[in-house]
Amino acid sequence: MKGDAVFSRLDALEIETPSWAYGNSGTRFHVYPWPGAARTVWERIDDAALVHELTACCPSVALHIPWDTVDDWSALGDYARGRGIRIGAINPNLFGDDSFRLGSLANPDAAVRRRALDKCLDCVEIARQLGSTIISLWLADGTNYPGQDDLRGRHARLLAGLEELYAVLSPDQKLLVEYKFFEPAFYSTDLPDWGTAALVCRHLGPQAQVLVDTGHHPQGTNIEQIVALLVAEGLLGGFHFNNRKYADDDLIVGSVDPFELVRIMHEIALAEVEASTAFMIDQSHNVEGKIDAMLQSVMNIQTAYAKALLIDDAVLTTAQTEGDVLGAHRALTDAFETDVRPLLARWRADKGLDSDPVRAFRDGGQAEQRAHERGTAPVESAYEKR
Ligand code: AFD
Ligand code: MN
Ligand code: MN
Numbered sequence: 001m002k003g004d005a006v007f008s009r010l011d012a013l014e015i016e017t018p019s020w021a022y023g024n025s026g027t028r029f030h031v032y033p034w035p036g037a038a039r040t041v042w043e044r045i046d047d048a049a050l051v052h053e054l055t056a057c058c059p060s061v062a063l064h065i066p067w068d069t070v071d072d073w074s075a076l077g078d079y080a081r082g083r084g085i086r087i088g089a090i091n092p093n094l095f096g097d098d099s100f101r102l103g104s105l106a107n108p109d110a111a112v113r114r115r116a117l118d119k120c121l122d123c124v125e126i127a128r129q130l131g132s133t134i135i136s137l138w139l140a141d142g143t144n145y146p147g148q149d150d151l152r153g154r155h156a157r158l159l160a161g162l163e164e165l166y167a168v169l170s171p172d173q174k175l176l177v178e179y180k181f182f183e184p185a186f187y188s189t190d191l192p193d194w195g196t197a198a199l200v201c202r203h204l205g206p207q208a209q210v211l212v213d214t215g216h217h218p219q220g221t222n223i224e225q226i227v228a229l230l231v232a233e234g235l236l237g238g239f240h241f242n243n244r245k246y247a248d249d250d251l252i253v254g255s256v257d258p259f260e261l262v263r264i265m266h267e268i269a270l271a272e273v274e275a276s277t278a279f280m281i282d283q284s285h286n287v288e289g290k291i292d293a294m295l296q297s298v299m300n301i302q303t304a305y306a307k308a309l310l311i312d313d314a315v316l317t318t319a320q321t322e323g324d325v326l327g328a329h330r331a332l333t334d335a336f337e338t339d340v341r342p343l344l345a346r347w348r349a350d351k352g353l354d355s356d357p358v359r360a361f362r363d364g365g366q367a368e369q370r371a372h373e374r375g376t377a378p379v380e381s382a383y384e385k386r
Contacts, residue, residue, distance in 0.1 A: 001309045003343060009269070009309055010347050015241075015298050016060045016088040016280040019068050022047040022291070024379045025284040031379040036370030037290055039377045041068040042079060047291055049083035050366060054357040055298050056348070060088030062136065062280055065123050067093065073129040087130040089176070089280060092123040095140035095184065103141035105161035106154040106190045113161055120165045128170060134238075134278055135169070136211060138178040142185020142192075154190050159203060166204040176211035176237040176278065177201055181218050183248055194226045198235050209237030213282060214253065214264070215244040224263040231271045238278025239264075241301060250284040252293055254300030261300065262336050266308035289367065295357045303340055310335040 001009075022038040024031055038044040041063070048061035061080065070076045080087050094104035094116050102108060104116035123135055141158070143149050166175055179197040182189055191197055194210060201208040210230050217223055230236035241253040243261075254261040268274055279301065285293040312331055319327035345355035354360035361367065 001312075003346075006306055006309045006343060007347055007350070009274070010057075010302060010306065010344075012274060013057060013302065013305055014060065014279065015055075015058050015301055016062050016278065017048050017051055017058050017294055017298070018062045018064070018091075018280065018282050019044040019048065020064045021281070021283050021285060021294055024377055026286045026379070032287060033376045033379045034290055035376045036367060036372075036374050037377060039374060041070060041076065043374065044068070045076075045080050045083055045085070047294075047370075049080070049085050050291060050361075051294050051298065051357075052085050054295060054353065054360055055302075056351045056353055057302065058085070058298055060086050062089040062091060062282075063087060063126075063130075063132075064091045064093055065119070065126060066096075073126055077130045087132050089134035089136040089278065090123045090127040090130070090132050091136045091138070092120045094119060094137075100140070102149070103154070103190070104139060106139070106141040106158045108149055108153075108157075113157060117161050117164055120161075121168060124165070124168050124170075124173065127173060133172050134174050134176055135165075136176045136178065136240075136278075136280070137165075138180065138211075138213075139191050140184050142182075142189035143187050144185060145187050148187065151188060158190050159200065162200060162204055162208075166208060169207050171207075173207065174237060175204065175208045177208055178211040178213055178216070178240065180213065180216040180248065194230065198230065198233070201235055210235050211237050211240060211278075213240035213242070213248075214261075215240075215242040215248045215250060215282075219246070223260060224267050227264055227267045228271075231267060231273055236273065236277060238280055240280055240282030241297065242281070242283045250282065252283065252285070252288075252300065253281065253297045254304055255296075258300065258304060259336055261304035262307045263332070265301075265305045266311055266332070269305070269308045269311075270313060291367065291370075292358050292361050295361055299344075299357060302344060306340040306343055307335050307338060310338055310340070 022044040024033050024037045038047050052058040077087055099112050105113055107113050127135055177197045177200055179191045179193050181192050197210045201210055243251040243253050243256040245256050281297050316328055316331035348355050
Protein backbone atom coordinates (compact mmCIF):
# COMPACT_ATOMS: atom_id res chain seq x y z
CA MET A 1 0.00 0.00 0.00
CA LYS A 2 1.41 3.39 -0.96
CA GLY A 3 1.59 6.67 1.03
CA ASP A 4 -1.80 8.25 0.28
CA ALA A 5 -3.71 5.04 0.94
CA VAL A 6 -1.80 4.65 4.20
CA PHE A 7 -2.77 8.21 5.13
CA SER A 8 -6.49 7.52 4.74
CA ARG A 9 -6.24 4.33 6.80
CA LEU A 10 -4.32 6.25 9.49
CA ASP A 11 -7.05 8.92 9.42
CA ALA A 12 -9.58 6.24 10.38
CA LEU A 13 -7.51 4.67 13.18
CA GLU A 14 -8.96 5.90 16.48
CA ILE A 15 -7.09 4.93 19.66
CA GLU A 16 -8.82 5.18 23.05
CA THR A 17 -6.77 6.05 26.10
CA PRO A 18 -7.63 4.90 29.65
CA SER A 19 -8.53 7.39 32.37
CA TRP A 20 -6.71 5.25 34.93
CA ALA A 21 -3.33 5.74 33.24
CA TYR A 22 -3.24 9.47 34.00
CA GLY A 23 -3.31 9.22 37.77
CA ASN A 24 -0.72 7.88 40.18
CA SER A 25 -0.30 4.12 39.92
CA GLY A 26 2.14 1.45 40.94
CA THR A 27 2.57 -2.14 41.89
CA ARG A 28 1.60 -3.92 45.11
CA PHE A 29 5.03 -2.96 46.42
CA HIS A 30 4.86 0.79 46.09
CA VAL A 31 3.25 3.68 44.26
CA TYR A 32 5.77 6.39 43.30
CA PRO A 33 3.77 9.65 43.11
CA TRP A 34 4.30 11.64 39.93
CA PRO A 35 4.35 15.48 39.97
CA GLY A 36 1.30 16.76 38.12
CA ALA A 37 -0.41 13.37 37.84
CA ALA A 38 -4.17 13.72 37.51
CA ARG A 39 -6.06 13.63 40.80
CA THR A 40 -9.67 13.67 39.63
CA VAL A 41 -11.72 12.39 36.74
CA TRP A 42 -11.86 15.97 35.41
CA GLU A 43 -8.06 16.16 35.31
CA ARG A 44 -7.90 12.68 33.77
CA ILE A 45 -10.17 13.93 30.98
CA ASP A 46 -7.97 17.03 30.60
CA ASP A 47 -4.93 14.79 30.11
CA ALA A 48 -6.71 12.47 27.66
CA ALA A 49 -7.79 15.58 25.74
CA LEU A 50 -4.19 16.81 25.59
CA VAL A 51 -3.08 13.45 24.16
CA HIS A 52 -5.74 13.82 21.47
CA GLU A 53 -4.70 17.41 20.81
CA LEU A 54 -1.08 16.34 20.25
CA THR A 55 -1.87 13.21 18.19
CA ALA A 56 -5.26 13.83 16.48
CA CYS A 57 -6.09 10.14 16.84
CA CYS A 58 -7.32 9.68 20.42
CA PRO A 59 -10.87 11.09 20.46
CA SER A 60 -12.15 9.01 23.38
CA VAL A 61 -11.25 8.11 26.95
CA ALA A 62 -12.28 4.93 28.74
CA LEU A 63 -13.70 5.22 32.26
CA HIS A 64 -13.29 2.93 35.23
CA ILE A 65 -16.24 2.76 37.63
CA PRO A 66 -16.27 3.68 40.52
CA TRP A 67 -12.88 5.42 40.18
CA ASP A 68 -14.41 7.91 37.69
CA THR A 69 -17.88 8.13 39.24
CA VAL A 70 -19.55 11.56 39.35
CA ASP A 71 -23.01 12.72 40.45
CA ASP A 72 -23.91 14.16 37.05
CA TRP A 73 -22.99 11.95 34.09
CA SER A 74 -24.28 14.37 31.49
CA ALA A 75 -22.06 17.11 32.98
CA LEU A 76 -19.09 14.76 32.63
CA GLY A 77 -20.01 13.95 29.04
CA ASP A 78 -20.38 17.66 28.30
CA TYR A 79 -17.01 18.37 29.94
CA ALA A 80 -15.29 15.76 27.77
CA ARG A 81 -16.93 17.08 24.62
CA GLY A 82 -15.92 20.59 25.64
CA ARG A 83 -12.33 19.35 25.77
CA GLY A 84 -12.65 17.85 22.29
CA ILE A 85 -13.07 14.18 23.20
CA ARG A 86 -15.87 11.80 24.18
CA ILE A 87 -16.35 9.11 26.79
CA GLY A 88 -15.53 5.64 25.47
CA ALA A 89 -15.68 2.21 27.06
CA ILE A 90 -17.05 1.81 30.57
CA ASN A 91 -15.01 -0.59 32.74
CA PRO A 92 -16.81 -1.97 35.83
CA ASN A 93 -14.38 -2.50 38.71
CA LEU A 94 -15.17 -5.94 40.13
CA PHE A 95 -11.96 -6.30 42.13
CA GLY A 96 -11.61 -3.23 44.36
CA ASP A 97 -14.26 -4.10 46.95
CA ASP A 98 -13.70 -6.08 50.16
CA SER A 99 -16.70 -8.28 49.38
CA PHE A 100 -15.00 -9.57 46.22
CA ARG A 101 -12.27 -11.43 48.13
CA LEU A 102 -13.48 -14.77 46.70
CA GLY A 103 -14.58 -13.35 43.37
CA SER A 104 -17.40 -11.26 41.96
CA LEU A 105 -19.73 -12.86 39.40
CA ALA A 106 -18.25 -16.29 40.17
CA ASN A 107 -18.27 -15.85 43.96
CA PRO A 108 -19.71 -18.79 45.95
CA ASP A 109 -21.95 -16.36 47.88
CA ALA A 110 -25.12 -15.43 45.97
CA ALA A 111 -25.39 -12.09 47.75
CA VAL A 112 -21.91 -11.10 46.56
CA ARG A 113 -22.72 -12.21 43.02
CA ARG A 114 -25.83 -10.03 43.16
CA ARG A 115 -23.73 -7.07 44.34
CA ALA A 116 -21.26 -7.58 41.49
CA LEU A 117 -24.01 -7.91 38.92
CA ASP A 118 -25.68 -4.73 40.20
CA LYS A 119 -22.37 -2.90 39.68
CA CYS A 120 -22.30 -4.16 36.09
CA LEU A 121 -25.93 -3.19 35.50
CA ASP A 122 -25.17 0.28 36.86
CA CYS A 123 -22.33 0.54 34.32
CA VAL A 124 -24.66 -0.35 31.45
CA GLU A 125 -26.91 2.50 32.56
CA ILE A 126 -23.95 4.88 32.90
CA ALA A 127 -22.84 3.91 29.40
CA ARG A 128 -26.35 4.57 28.11
CA GLN A 129 -26.39 8.03 29.71
CA LEU A 130 -22.97 8.84 28.25
CA GLY A 131 -23.72 7.42 24.81
CA SER A 132 -20.98 4.82 25.27
CA THR A 133 -21.43 1.63 23.24
CA ILE A 134 -18.86 -0.59 25.00
CA ILE A 135 -18.95 -2.30 28.37
CA SER A 136 -15.42 -3.59 28.85
CA LEU A 137 -15.44 -6.36 31.45
CA TRP A 138 -12.42 -7.87 33.14
CA LEU A 139 -12.95 -10.24 36.04
CA ALA A 140 -10.20 -10.82 38.57
CA ASP A 141 -12.19 -13.88 39.64
CA GLY A 142 -10.32 -17.06 40.37
CA THR A 143 -8.93 -19.22 43.15
CA ASN A 144 -5.57 -19.51 44.90
CA TYR A 145 -5.54 -23.15 45.90
CA PRO A 146 -6.62 -26.53 44.57
CA GLY A 147 -9.93 -27.42 46.20
CA GLN A 148 -10.78 -23.85 47.16
CA ASP A 149 -13.90 -23.87 45.02
CA ASP A 150 -15.80 -25.96 42.48
CA LEU A 151 -14.23 -24.96 39.15
CA ARG A 152 -17.23 -26.08 37.12
CA GLY A 153 -19.57 -24.36 39.58
CA ARG A 154 -17.68 -21.10 39.18
CA HIS A 155 -18.05 -21.28 35.42
CA ALA A 156 -21.80 -21.82 35.76
CA ARG A 157 -22.14 -18.88 38.18
CA LEU A 158 -20.15 -16.69 35.82
CA LEU A 159 -22.35 -17.57 32.85
CA ALA A 160 -25.53 -16.97 34.82
CA GLY A 161 -24.38 -13.49 35.80
CA LEU A 162 -23.20 -12.59 32.32
CA GLU A 163 -26.51 -13.77 30.84
CA GLU A 164 -28.34 -11.32 33.08
CA LEU A 165 -25.90 -8.55 32.12
CA TYR A 166 -26.14 -9.34 28.42
CA ALA A 167 -29.93 -9.21 28.56
CA VAL A 168 -29.95 -5.51 29.48
CA LEU A 169 -27.57 -4.30 26.76
CA SER A 170 -29.19 -1.85 24.37
CA PRO A 171 -29.00 -2.83 20.68
CA ASP A 172 -26.08 -0.46 20.05
CA GLN A 173 -24.01 -1.71 22.99
CA LYS A 174 -21.37 -4.45 23.06
CA LEU A 175 -20.01 -6.45 25.97
CA LEU A 176 -16.28 -7.01 25.53
CA VAL A 177 -15.14 -9.98 27.58
CA GLU A 178 -11.50 -9.77 28.61
CA TYR A 179 -9.38 -12.76 29.64
CA LYS A 180 -6.14 -13.05 31.61
CA PHE A 181 -4.19 -16.20 32.35
CA PHE A 182 -3.39 -15.31 35.98
CA GLU A 183 -3.24 -12.50 38.58
CA PRO A 184 -4.58 -11.60 41.07
CA ALA A 185 -5.71 -15.25 41.35
CA PHE A 186 -2.76 -17.60 41.31
CA TYR A 187 -4.20 -21.12 40.97
CA SER A 188 -7.15 -20.71 38.60
CA THR A 189 -8.71 -17.75 36.81
CA ASP A 190 -12.33 -17.97 35.71
CA LEU A 191 -11.69 -16.21 32.38
CA PRO A 192 -8.10 -17.37 31.75
CA ASP A 193 -7.74 -17.48 27.98
CA TRP A 194 -9.15 -16.55 24.60
CA GLY A 195 -10.92 -19.92 24.29
CA THR A 196 -12.93 -19.48 27.45
CA ALA A 197 -13.79 -15.91 26.53
CA ALA A 198 -14.85 -17.06 23.05
CA LEU A 199 -17.05 -19.84 24.47
CA VAL A 200 -18.67 -17.36 26.85
CA CYS A 201 -19.30 -14.86 24.05
CA ARG A 202 -20.75 -17.53 21.79
CA HIS A 203 -23.01 -18.57 24.70
CA LEU A 204 -24.18 -14.98 25.25
CA GLY A 205 -24.83 -13.83 21.69
CA PRO A 206 -23.64 -11.51 18.92
CA GLN A 207 -23.29 -8.44 21.12
CA ALA A 208 -20.56 -10.16 23.13
CA GLN A 209 -17.04 -10.26 21.75
CA VAL A 210 -13.55 -10.99 23.02
CA LEU A 211 -11.22 -8.28 24.32
CA VAL A 212 -7.56 -9.14 23.75
CA ASP A 213 -5.28 -7.55 26.33
CA THR A 214 -1.83 -7.96 24.84
CA GLY A 215 -0.25 -8.39 28.28
CA HIS A 216 -2.49 -11.26 29.36
CA HIS A 217 -0.89 -14.32 27.81
CA PRO A 218 1.64 -16.91 28.95
CA GLN A 219 5.21 -16.49 27.72
CA GLY A 220 5.62 -17.20 24.02
CA THR A 221 1.91 -17.10 23.11
CA ASN A 222 1.30 -16.32 19.45
CA ILE A 223 -1.07 -13.39 19.98
CA GLU A 224 -1.45 -12.54 16.31
CA GLN A 225 -2.69 -16.08 15.69
CA ILE A 226 -5.35 -15.61 18.40
CA VAL A 227 -6.31 -12.32 16.76
CA ALA A 228 -6.53 -13.97 13.32
CA LEU A 229 -8.76 -16.74 14.68
CA LEU A 230 -11.06 -14.34 16.54
CA VAL A 231 -11.33 -12.15 13.42
CA ALA A 232 -12.13 -15.21 11.32
CA GLU A 233 -14.88 -16.15 13.77
CA GLY A 234 -16.30 -12.62 14.09
CA LEU A 235 -15.40 -12.65 17.79
CA LEU A 236 -12.77 -9.90 18.02
CA GLY A 237 -14.18 -6.92 19.91
CA GLY A 238 -10.96 -5.06 20.44
CA PHE A 239 -7.72 -4.65 22.33
CA HIS A 240 -6.27 -3.45 25.56
CA PHE A 241 -2.83 -2.51 24.28
CA ASN A 242 0.25 -2.73 26.48
CA ASN A 243 3.51 -4.61 26.40
CA ARG A 244 4.99 -7.20 28.66
CA LYS A 245 8.27 -8.99 29.17
CA TYR A 246 7.04 -11.50 31.72
CA ALA A 247 3.47 -11.03 32.93
CA ASP A 248 0.80 -8.33 32.89
CA ASP A 249 3.44 -5.62 32.94
CA ASP A 250 1.27 -2.86 31.47
CA LEU A 251 4.30 -1.32 29.77
CA ILE A 252 4.27 1.07 26.82
CA VAL A 253 2.82 -0.91 23.91
CA GLY A 254 5.46 -1.82 21.32
CA SER A 255 8.27 -1.03 23.74
CA VAL A 256 9.44 -4.61 24.29
CA ASP A 257 8.32 -6.31 21.07
CA PRO A 258 7.49 -3.86 18.26
CA PHE A 259 7.44 -6.61 15.59
CA GLU A 260 4.68 -8.47 17.46
CA LEU A 261 2.58 -5.27 17.37
CA VAL A 262 3.12 -5.01 13.60
CA ARG A 263 2.02 -8.63 13.14
CA ILE A 264 -1.09 -8.00 15.26
CA MET A 265 -1.99 -4.85 13.31
CA HIS A 266 -1.38 -6.69 10.03
CA GLU A 267 -4.06 -9.25 10.90
CA ILE A 268 -6.46 -6.36 11.40
CA ALA A 269 -5.40 -4.49 8.24
CA LEU A 270 -5.47 -7.65 6.11
CA ALA A 271 -9.05 -8.43 7.19
CA GLU A 272 -10.00 -4.74 7.03
CA VAL A 273 -11.85 -4.97 10.36
CA GLU A 274 -10.64 -1.69 11.82
CA ALA A 275 -14.13 -0.19 11.90
CA SER A 276 -15.47 -2.99 14.12
CA THR A 277 -12.43 -3.17 16.40
CA ALA A 278 -11.92 -1.11 19.57
CA PHE A 279 -8.28 -0.02 19.79
CA MET A 280 -7.94 0.74 23.50
CA ILE A 281 -4.80 1.26 25.54
CA ASP A 282 -4.63 -0.26 29.02
CA GLN A 283 -1.35 0.66 30.68
CA SER A 284 0.03 1.72 34.03
CA HIS A 285 3.10 3.94 33.92
CA ASN A 286 4.64 3.53 37.34
CA VAL A 287 8.19 4.83 36.99
CA GLU A 288 7.91 6.98 33.86
CA GLY A 289 5.81 10.05 33.08
CA LYS A 290 2.07 9.58 32.55
CA ILE A 291 1.25 11.74 29.51
CA ASP A 292 4.47 11.29 27.54
CA ALA A 293 4.32 7.52 28.07
CA MET A 294 0.77 7.56 26.71
CA LEU A 295 1.89 9.66 23.74
CA GLN A 296 4.69 7.18 23.03
CA SER A 297 2.18 4.33 23.17
CA VAL A 298 -0.10 6.05 20.68
CA MET A 299 2.87 6.75 18.38
CA ASN A 300 3.96 3.11 18.61
CA ILE A 301 0.50 1.89 17.57
CA GLN A 302 0.47 4.27 14.61
CA THR A 303 4.00 3.21 13.65
CA ALA A 304 3.08 -0.49 13.80
CA TYR A 305 -0.10 0.11 11.82
CA ALA A 306 1.74 2.10 9.14
CA LYS A 307 4.31 -0.68 8.81
CA ALA A 308 1.53 -3.29 8.65
CA LEU A 309 -0.10 -1.31 5.84
CA LEU A 310 3.20 -1.22 3.94
CA ILE A 311 3.30 -5.03 3.77
CA ASP A 312 2.82 -5.89 0.10
CA ASP A 313 -0.06 -8.32 0.45
CA ALA A 314 0.07 -9.29 -3.23
CA VAL A 315 3.72 -10.30 -2.92
CA LEU A 316 2.91 -12.01 0.39
CA THR A 317 0.00 -14.02 -1.01
CA THR A 318 1.97 -15.10 -4.09
CA ALA A 319 4.89 -16.22 -1.96
CA GLN A 320 2.56 -18.07 0.41
CA THR A 321 0.73 -19.77 -2.46
CA GLU A 322 3.98 -20.78 -4.11
CA GLY A 323 5.42 -22.03 -0.86
CA ASP A 324 8.19 -19.49 -0.93
CA VAL A 325 8.68 -19.51 2.84
CA LEU A 326 11.49 -16.99 2.99
CA GLY A 327 9.87 -14.76 0.39
CA ALA A 328 6.68 -14.63 2.42
CA HIS A 329 8.60 -13.90 5.61
CA ARG A 330 10.56 -11.14 3.91
CA ALA A 331 7.33 -9.47 2.84
CA LEU A 332 6.73 -8.83 6.52
CA THR A 333 10.30 -8.00 7.53
CA ASP A 334 10.73 -5.59 4.57
CA ALA A 335 7.82 -3.56 5.91
CA PHE A 336 8.92 -3.90 9.54
CA GLU A 337 12.37 -2.58 8.67
CA THR A 338 10.97 0.42 6.79
CA ASP A 339 11.43 3.72 8.61
CA VAL A 340 7.90 5.15 8.66
CA ARG A 341 8.81 8.24 10.69
CA PRO A 342 8.93 10.47 7.55
CA LEU A 343 5.48 9.16 6.51
CA LEU A 344 4.03 9.76 9.96
CA ALA A 345 5.69 13.18 10.11
CA ARG A 346 3.90 14.14 6.88
CA TRP A 347 0.61 12.75 8.21
CA ARG A 348 1.03 14.82 11.38
CA ALA A 349 2.16 17.92 9.47
CA ASP A 350 -1.03 17.73 7.37
CA LYS A 351 -2.90 18.07 10.67
CA GLY A 352 -0.73 20.89 11.97
CA LEU A 353 0.94 18.59 14.49
CA ASP A 354 4.56 18.29 15.58
CA SER A 355 6.14 15.23 13.98
CA ASP A 356 7.01 13.97 17.47
CA PRO A 357 4.13 14.39 19.98
CA VAL A 358 6.38 13.38 22.89
CA ARG A 359 8.86 16.11 22.05
CA ALA A 360 5.99 18.58 21.56
CA PHE A 361 4.70 17.70 25.05
CA ARG A 362 8.13 17.89 26.67
CA ASP A 363 8.95 21.21 24.98
CA GLY A 364 5.43 22.59 25.44
CA GLY A 365 5.60 23.17 29.18
CA GLN A 366 2.37 21.29 29.92
CA ALA A 367 4.17 18.91 32.30
CA GLU A 368 5.60 21.78 34.34
CA GLN A 369 2.25 23.57 34.27
CA ARG A 370 0.46 20.47 35.59
CA ALA A 371 3.08 19.94 38.29
CA HIS A 372 2.69 23.58 39.34
CA GLU A 373 -1.11 23.56 39.33
CA ARG A 374 -1.70 20.05 40.71
CA GLY A 375 1.35 19.44 42.83
CA THR A 376 2.16 15.85 43.72
CA ALA A 377 -0.86 13.95 45.00
CA PRO A 378 -0.03 11.83 48.07
CA VAL A 379 -0.56 8.13 47.60
CA GLU A 380 -1.02 5.34 50.06
CA SER A 381 0.76 2.09 49.48
CA ALA A 382 -0.96 -0.94 50.91
CA TYR A 383 2.27 -1.89 52.64
CA GLU A 384 2.59 1.49 54.34
CA LYS A 385 -0.72 1.18 56.19
CA ARG A 386 0.81 -1.00 58.90
C1 AFD B 1 -5.65 -4.59 35.01
C2 AFD B 1 -6.21 -5.93 34.57
C3 AFD B 1 -6.96 -5.82 33.26
C4 AFD B 1 -7.98 -4.69 33.26
C5 AFD B 1 -7.31 -3.40 33.72
C6 AFD B 1 -8.34 -2.29 33.87
O1 AFD B 1 -5.12 -6.83 34.41
O2 AFD B 1 -6.07 -5.62 32.19
O3 AFD B 1 -8.46 -4.49 31.93
O4 AFD B 1 -6.68 -3.58 34.99
O5 AFD B 1 -9.32 -2.68 34.78
O6 AFD B 1 -4.61 -4.26 34.13
MN1 MN C 1 -6.90 -4.90 30.28
MN1 MN D 1 -4.01 -6.15 32.68
